[in-house]
Amino acid sequence: MLINNGFNEDKIQSPLRYIWSIFKSKSIAVVAMWLVILLIFAAIFAPHFVPHSPLAQNSDKMLLPPYWVDGGDIDHILGTDDLGRDTLSRVFHGLQFTFGGAILITFIVAIIGMVIGASAALTKGIKASILHHLLDALLAIPSLLLALILITIFGPSYYNCLIAISLSLLPQFIRASYLAIEQELGKQYIIALQLDGATNLRLFRYGILPNILEPTITVINRLFTMAIIEIATLGFLGFGAQLPQTELGSLIASSMELIYLSPWLVIFPGLAIFLVIVIVNVFAEGLRHAVIEGEE
Template sequence: MLINNEFNEQKIQSPLQYIWAIFKGKNIAVISMWAVILLVLITLFCNYIIPYPPTLQHPEMLLLPPYWADGANPAHLLGTDDLGRDTFSRLLKGLQLTLGGALTITIIISMLGLMVGATAALTKGVKASVMHHLLDALLTIPTLLTALILIVLFGMSYENSLLAVLLSLLPQFIRGIYICIENELNKQHVIALRLDGATNLRLLRFGIFPNIIEPLVTLVNRVFTMAVLEITTLGFLGFGANLEELELGALIAKSLDLVYLSPYLVLFPGIAIFLIIIIFNIFSEGVRHAVIEGEE
């Protein structure tokens, strides 16, 4: 962890600098990082870069193929649907809703899950026992089934589908954090901090959280992946986005009747979902391996 500067003096790298040095040595991880940044920027600024309003119809240009196929129109890069709406614009809007929703869910679950999971792990007695058994009971129900039940109760809309997915995935994350912290509590360095009179906050900050970064990255990535899949599944089943909210799963469902006339309308949203998941998983694996190597 020693590096030389221009005066040939030795300087100790911080843990984050050391992890970054390992991470940037992995080419595929760095490529995935830039791809993640690009996807996030598209999500944030989608409304400013789409060439046409997603619901704008061009009656004279129905079911146009992508620009590389015969009969294409260069004004519509990925063609149009059966109402003449620009496929590229609708795909970008769907990407914004799916990826933006999944990232929002992941951030909220990460913050809530860390607080609740840490509190549960450090709490003893009846309250800890009740929370422990409650989480076990919730985990016996498949998350998608939980989301479907919740969205029926809340009503069918894009916002309610995000809330349903969030509430269905939250118990899994809390349980994962609980197990990670519980495993750390019996280690010698944590016991030493306890004997030294450390408060629970100091115990978490200096004794536990630095040692659970690797499983935490895995948990966050798992929540994100499941959020993407559940949002698109609910949209495909008709429980999520409405006609004006073009989530990727809903785009696929609305294009199934046209799959033989224009298979691109189903293919492009499916590829977008696949790329979102594979890019974020590669990035997560790169971070996880950098953390593991940094701890060795």
């Protein structure tokens, strides 16, 4: 895109600056971006700014409702559970386990999956063929079922849950990156780079990667959504975070018996999961549209 400065000189924006200029024109996406940054900040520094310890019990304040409901206490904005533990503090700590774990899984799977997928697409032979058929076999198994099988082998724990989910989602990202790169390899500008003697690394860095940003953002967004849902699901089923860890899925599971007496103990952790998924999806969708418009 051309920019005219005060001296009537034309400057060309870099692709990243051009994409950013498109993205920041979308107000909803920018708001979502700042909310994602706040979520990351909350996940990292949750223990330092929550009003109470998530494990501190108070027998005088058991099952308090939120402060805006009759009988609520401003000192416990979202109320307390059946042991008098502050719900707001427990939800923030749960966010650290659920949201933070999903980000970690997404980052690791995206890096490893892109390396393996690119290696398989840019090389031919028996190794690529074996990987191709192995991925087809693994993709026939639903990722949550595969995660359950793996967590049964590893044993229930939060970190084993993260490992199991990472391994269950890895084949999907490898397959998606493989197909995106393979589709680019048939285009004329890639063939021209190959004829010029470009190495596979240079071919991927300068020819393929800039042109697969849009499908990659879509896959990473889907990967994150599946990761956060599976962390919460395994926690709810008792295969993920174990007591006294306060993961959002396990918080919902531990409060199910009180759902009619204190429904907020289930509503607030579930609402936190829902809002995180919506915010990240709005941000990713805005970024994807900015990339598409920047390529036009």
